[in-house]
Amino acid sequence: MAGKKNNTAIKNSPKHLLGIQNLSIIEAKEILEEAKEFIKLNRSDSKKLDILRGKTQINLFFEPSTRTQSSFDLAGKRLGADVMTMNMDNSALKKGETLIDTAMTLNAMHPDLIVIRHQDSGAPNLLSQKVNCAVINAGDGRREHPTQALLDALTIINRKGKIEGLKIAICGDILHSRVARSNIYLMNMLGAEVNVIAPKTLMPKSIDRMGVKPFTDMKKGLDGCDIVMMLRLQNERMQGSFLPSKREYYEFYGLTPEKLKFASKDALIMHPGPMNRGVEIDTKLADDINVSLVKEQVELGVAVRMACLKRYCK
Amino acid sequence: MAGKKNNTAIKNSPKHLLGIQNLSIIEAKEILEEAKEFIKLNRSDSKKLDILRGKTQINLFFEPSTRTQSSFDLAGKRLGADVMTMNMDNSALKKGETLIDTAMTLNAMHPDLIVIRHQDSGAPNLLSQKVNCAVINAGDGRREHPTQALLDALTIINRKGKIEGLKIAICGDILHSRVARSNIYLMNMLGAEVNVIAPKTLMPKSIDRMGVKPFTDMKKGLDGCDIVMMLRLQNERMQGSFLPSKREYYEFYGLTPEKLKFASKDALIMHPGPMNRGVEIDTKLADDINVSLVKEQVELGVAVRMACLKRYCK
């Protein structure tokens, strides 16, 4: 009897947040609307609700992460969930267990939410087919990082009042960036015009099929943009065939006050963090509270994750 | 005054769960009965009680573990305890502290429960003599893993309705297995007939004194069994003098559909996990929901641990 219930429950599975690609515009707007309430909560004296009391959230991180993991951890706790974080980079897989074995084990413990970050594109999708609970993608390989795009959208709306009609530049390692992919989907969906800027070696072929305009000349790509999203340059790309040198990258693709002048005069800067100062962004620009939204992105990230946890839980 | 209280409190120490060997049949049955309630709770919408609110549970893991640690962590949180998990494989013992020093330190912080996993047989017993709180053994060396045996018993009862009169085979590295030892004690106590199956090098001498029948021929050992418990083959045994090769082990002691035919026709398979597919068990059998109870074991493990935490706390 017990086993039966276990085996059939997978049929009426709840919905998951696997990527922006699977999200409707209505769903995206509802999440953003709900998140606004949590911005207020997080700024208030008492940051605790009972919405997820009695629910179990498991954070399953196969890649280390300071900010995303912390953000989901606090989001769950502030909603009253029991939160368990598992850093899987070391212990679990030493014993040779597969992702699916781990998933089945955790699933049997009746979590209501699994938040997963994994180095392989598609891992959250695979997971979602094997478990009864909601799966939230916290970044998978080069594919998607949907909560990052949602928090970026919320930050823009919070500052500019809207996304529709804005011109947004995304600049950096477009080829390997899940942040870029999720943002391209979401900003397009919400009515922005998107430019992507990258050296040829870091620009995906047929990127124009994603509805964006590609630029290898940063100044041209920034022209008239309201928002400049800089991507983190992964250390592993800096050496090897993708890039000649950090210095040269900064010269051509690092955001400096001079290059920023090509954007709209009230342009704002975003970065998913952590920043490589002096590589993809000038350190003064990064800290300039008049143009940099970096801190606000982190702040609103907790709110967006609270909205997602609440929405997808059961 | 403070010190006095501290020093005398050890006299009226609470009881501990150190092993099945120390457990009476009444205690075992009470734990299993209590756990049934928690199975229901864990399958319900709201998995949270206040039974251990105000209590402090410390998980002290000297060996890494995904499933046992997660299981105890969620069990404690769902009962409302404040849970602190300490992975001691790295940080603490670097400074040269002994188990007892660590225990005395933690004890002074007034935990109500310490859950300990340790590579040395008897470590939980030593610990229990030094602290004022209840100690739950989560696996010690080659000695005992009592909550594993209890969850196995609960799983069997859940499926077969009883343990008394059943014929149970335990197969694998009997010599080094704390899971085997705890299960031999418990299944015997609850009225099952137990066969143990292992190659000679992995079979303890005078195992028959434990009230079981030893077999080196797996087919003979499985004859008529209702339950087949497969043990995990530790990687460190696979090379060296204990075993010729993985391939040969699988040939003689791996559970395959062919060998399973020698057991009772409605025989069910168990494994404490994580499984070495293709070593001790055929991968299809492992995933066959008609015969494999592996997921149910994990599920009921949380319930059994909740029952133990509740029982032994104060």
Add this chain to the structure above:
Amino acid sequence: MAGKKNNTAIKNSPKHLLGIQNLSIIEAKEILEEAKEFIKLNRSDSKKLDILRGKTQINLFFEPSTRTQSSFDLAGKRLGADVMTMNMDNSALKKGETLIDTAMTLNAMHPDLIVIRHQDSGAPNLLSQKVNCAVINAGDGRREHPTQALLDALTIINRKGKIEGLKIAICGDILHSRVARSNIYLMNMLGAEVNVIAPKTLMPKSIDRMGVKPFTDMKKGLDGCDIVMMLRLQNERMQGSFLPSKREYYEFYGLTPEKLKFASKDALIMHPGPMNRGVEIDTKLADDINVSLVKEQVELGVAVRMACLKRYCK
């Protein structure tokens, strides 16, 4: 709007616990008085309050620590806070983030308390200038460890009824010890007479300016002392130019029953832990419940930290 609030909030920043040096005698006494209530709570059946419900406490540990981290973790949980512990020795700084970047990120998540341990002297002060929440120093480089000194004071008061007029010896690696510095400030402030005992190589120059009497002869330094605080000898000092050998250190500066006779006849021993038995202290003395306050220090440490978390939170 959101950003504005964020940027101005730093002006009316709350107060921090950065060191005993910044603490007034009134503040110290209030903390100690408040802590007494928490001693009782921690010894009671139900160790849980709602004082910090809705508050977020982040433990940011750049150096590993068993007891201090556990102590702050339990202190926060027992007060009802949402506690998140981050071990920063590995993951976060791998990506090249600075302390300040990490701080700004965490600050944006609206914690109410950050407890920081860092290998650099002054790190908590720097942090406190960058964040909106209260910062509690859990040990910074060679500078201060204020909660250790406060728990030591509480332990002495608990046993001796007072600190004023007592004669206290602090013995060991005075030069590198933040525990020594914080205790010198606090014990002086509370009216004790302080002797410091160390070999010349481990005694700071012009230590007498701190209002203490320096001794290189342990027996003379212990003369008539009511409290003997032994410091932990760091392993890294044991080899190299500071000390000839462990053996010789024990001979001259290890606390033995013979040397203890030079102190007052009802002298009590303290140690911040973990102890190097046979190096700075005789193992029997360390465990002698008639003279050693080591366990009580750990116990009262949780109470002192609860008092600090409560006081500095908003």
